[in-house]
Amino acid sequence: MKPPAFSYDAPQSVDEVLGILAEHGDDAKLLAGGQSLVPMLNFRLLRPSRLVDLNRVQGLSGIEPQGGGLAIGAMTRQAALERSQAVARIFPLLAQALPLIAHFQIRNRGTIGGSLSHADPAAELPAVMTALDAQLVLRSRRGERTVTCDSFFKGYLETDLAPDEMLVEIRIAPDPAHSGSAFVEVSQRHGDFALVGVAARVTLDRRDACAAVSIVLTGVDTRPLRAREAEAALVGSRLSAEDLRAAASVTATKLTPGSDMHASAQYRKRAAQALTERALAAALERARSSREPA
Amino acid sequence: MEKRMVRMRVNGRPYEASVEPRKLLVDVLREDFGLTGTHVGCEHGVCGACTIQLEGEAVRSCLMFAVQADGAELSTVEGLAADRQLSPLQESFSEHHALQCGFCTAGILMSLDSYMREHPGASESEIQVALSGNLCRCTGYRNIVRAACAVSSLAPKEERDG
Numbered sequence: 001m002k003p004p005a006f007s008y009d010a011p012q013s014v015d016e017v018l019g020i021l022a023e024h025g026d027d028a029k030l031l032a033g034g035q036s037l038v039p040m041l042n043f044r045l046l047r048p049s050r051l052v053d054l055n056r057v058q059g060l061s062g063i064e065p066q067g068g069g070l071a072i073g074a075m076t077r078q079a080a081l082e083r084s085q086a087v088a089r090i091f092p093l094l095a096q097a098l099p100l101i102a103h104f105q106i107r108n109r110g111t112i113g114g115s116l117s118h119a120d121p122a123a124e125l126p127a128v129m130t131a132l133d134a135q136l137v138l139r140s141r142r143g144e145r146t147v148t149c150d151s152f153f154k155g156y157l158e159t160d161l162a163p164d165e166m167l168v169e170i171r172i173a174p175d176p177a178h179s180g181s182a183f184v185e186v187s188q189r190h191g192d193f194a195l196v197g198v199a200a201r202v203t204l205d206r207r208d209a210c211a212a213v214s215i216v217l218t219g220v221d222t223r224p225l226r227a228r229e230a231e232a233a234l235v236g237s238r239l240s241a242e243d244l245r246a247a248a249s250v251t252a253t254k255l256t257p258g259s260d261m262h263a264s265a266q267y268r269k270r271a272a273q274a275l276t277e278r279a280l281a282a283a284l285e286r287a288r289s290s291r292e293p294a
Numbered sequence: 295m296e297k298r299m300v301r302m303r304v305n306g307r308p309y310e311a312s313v314e315p316r317k318l319l320v321d322v323l324r325e326d327f328g329l330t331g332t333h334v335g336c337e338h339g340v341c342g343a344c345t346i347q348l349e350g351e352a353v354r355s356c357l358m359f360a361v362q363a364d365g366a367e368l369s370t371v372e373g374l375a376a377d378r379q380l381s382p383l384q385e386s387f388s389e390h391h392a393l394q395c396g397f398c399t400a401g402i403l404m405s406l407d408s409y410m411r412e413h414p415g416a417s418e419s420e421i422q423v424a425l426s427g428n429l430c431r432c433t434g435y436r437n438i439v440r441a442a443c444a445v446s447s448l449a450p451k452e453e454r455d456g
Contacts, residue, residue, distance in 0.1 A: 001337040005295040008315030008361055038357040039338035042318075051315070055362060079351070103427025105405060106339060108351045109358070190426040 003041035010053045022141040025163030032114030068174040074113025093181035097124040103191045122193040127224040131199035131214040137169040153223040178204040180286025182279045196271040200279035220257040227251040248277035300364040305373030320344040322360035331371040342428030345401035352408040371400035392441035394432035402428045415449035
């Protein structure tokens, strides 16, 4: 239960980090908040020969307004996002999900970029960022590129990051007008990884029909699962209770979650169906109330 | 691996040690600094026994390396009773019999001390959520919650609704 030996770098700038990654990327692991990586090291599930600590790097954390949305530095702590009034105002979906991440002591260290780069399919932030169509800015000595969450999350703990690349910033455009969102999950104990979670955002058009919708599930696949079939069925609909129920049903039918000591596949499917319907209903109610004159 | 010198302030006093980069902060506190009030339980961030405060914020000292705390200001359970006078939270723990075997107590005190400083007048249910990151294997939660609520109810009323 003690980590294997590694060499340790504590660079102060992104350039220095990229230099180390260019040279040692294959053997190096970036250390962000450490709330997932250090347990894996303690269990010796990972044995990187080199740890590159990002905690002293300048310019990687902060929450900046950008085009009505936000640009969030990768090393921004989850606790800082939770305290941010801009996050609460602009991204209620993110604000709802944050208190559900582990415990406050973990959020004091855990970072948004660390959570996304770790890419645990049961985690909240990868699903929320997928639902919000966030853009992820990746940098290496070779240059910078911006990718969607859909191309970033490849599989279980697997991302599109090349060995010499790091996630530096998350850019999120504001919700379209007349949107509402909801994040719901079921877990055995408060702060546990959820068995299943659902992030939903509903946008209404001028006639109160569905202009756009995001439905993203945690815990049912090897990566955040976007329920594309249900989304396509809802767009243009009047979002009646039956529409939502049908969307939840088609979402659950397509799932092939695993069984483990925490829950059976059957339970996960039923939870996914119930939570999808619940998240859609809550998101819709908020979208409709955004429409009412103040 | 080559050892490194780390220096930090713990409970207002300077400490230093030469440590391997892989050495966990909790192990340096206990073994190198002799501050054995902080306990080490699960070593993967779940049980909360090793919770300390880093720059005033509650964190798991089993999920940090001591080299990361070089230059930092920490507090541990030994720092709560300034001048050998128990803190109000500690007094309340004693009053309400909020500890049994005591293994989880240091982590719980450090979590609650930090949480209640940020949330004076927290409600019972808020305290329960704040406590969810600390396991008590004696299952003595009722008295722990009672002890915390007793301190919380002393906070000014107007702050309670804020």
